[in-house]
Amino acid sequence: xxxxxxxxxxxxxxxxxxxxxxxxxxxxxxxxxxxxxxxxxxxxxxxxxxxxxxxxxxxxxxxxxxxxxxxxxxxxxxxxxxxxxxxxxxxxxxxxxxxxxxxxxxxxxxxxxxxxxxxxxxxxxxxxxxxxxxxxxxxxxxxxxxxxxxxxxxxxxxxxxxxxxxxxxxxxxxxxxxxxxxxxxxxxxxxxxxxxxxxxxxxxxxxxxxxxxxxxxxxxxxxxxxxxxxxxxxxxxxxxxxxxxxxxxxxxxxxxxxxxxxxxxxxxxxx
Numbered sequence: 001x002x003x004x005x006x007x008x009x010x011x012x013x014x015x016x017x018x019x020x021x022x023x024x025x026x027x028x029x030x031x032x033x034x035x036x037x038x039x040x041x042x043x044x045x046x047x048x049x050x051x052x053x054x055x056x057x058x059x060x061x062x063x064x065x066x067x068x069x070x071x072x073x074x075x076x077x078x079x080x081x082x083x084x085x086x087x088x089x090x091x092x093x094x095x096x097x098x099x100x101x102x103x104x105x106x107x108x109x110x111x112x113x114x115x116x117x118x119x120x121x122x123x124x125x126x127x128x129x130x131x132x133x134x135x136x137x138x139x140x141x142x143x144x145x146x147x148x149x150x151x152x153x154x155x156x157x158x159x160x161x162x163x164x165x166x167x168x169x170x171x172x173x174x175x176x177x178x179x180x181x182x183x184x185x186x187x188x189x190x191x192x193x194x195x196x197x198x199x200x201x202x203x204x205x206x207x208x209x210x211x212x213x214x215x216x217x218x219x220x221x222x223x224x225x226x227x228x229x230x231x232x233x234x235x236x237x238x239x240x241x242x243x244x245x246x247x248x249x250x251x252x253x254x255x256x257x258x259x260x261x262x263x264x265x266x267x268x269x270x271x
Contacts, residue, residue, distance in 0.1 A: 002074045003169035004058055005210035010080055011060045015053040017082055017100045018062070022049045027094040033106055034075060038115040044068050045095070057130055057167035069118045075110030130166040134203050139165060141196040151188035157259050158188035168203070170261050171238050172210065176203045178237045183270040184263045237264040245269060
């Protein structure tokens with residue numbers, strides 16, 4: 001599934017060609033993805049001008065001058081293609097401007113598209129309970145200390161809770177905990193102030209590094225220009241079972257299951 005850096009990469013790629021443009025034509029090649037397309041999507045978006053693009057958690061937002069915002073989720077395998085050389089049978093939503101052609105391609109159809117009033121975005125159920133953005137100023141050691149107070153759940157699972165931090169996924173939590181030297185099984189309420197002060201900046205560092213690299217490109221994901229990201233070549237722990245820890249005089253990378261997901265860590269340097 002595309003994670004936060006992949007969605008951010010997608011939004012930035014679309015903005016280069018779509019921001020400020022008028023949408024001249026919208027075509028739906030099927031009635032639904034994971035759920036039906038909004039019934040008024042074509043009518044509202046046709047002729048609208050794009051006033052900006054942004055991201056919230058793992059959702060991309062295309063803001064329109066008609067007081068509406070199209071919100072998309074890429075699901076398991078979705079991606080936007082800009083000016084593709086050939087059409088695909090998985091191009092389920094097409095948008096055209098005067099100069100460019102945008103195709104939302106989703107082979108597994110686990111993605112979604114919603115059309116919301118721009119002034120009601122914060123109250124949308126999917127957004128209403130989200131925690132702060134990990135790349136924004138609201139994610140602070142104090143926020144985490146307050147949110148984690150008294151929690152016996154492992155810190156790894158706490159960080160995957162979207163109510164605590166919005167948009168963090170399995171890959172980047174594993175990587176951030178390794179960089180901060182925090183054991184993934186440690187109870188959230190037991191993580192020290194000093195550890196939280198290390199954790200916040202490394203969460204941001206690992207996400208920003210992945211965005212610069214174009215994401216991790218696991219399985220089906222590619223950026224709108226078709227380029228594959230290469231952050232996966234720089235993983236410190238994720239997927240490296242049995243390999244030596246990159247820290248000097250440390251141990252080997254272990255894999256355990258937590259909450260139905262794999263966790264990779266070094267038992268010697270993560271405490």
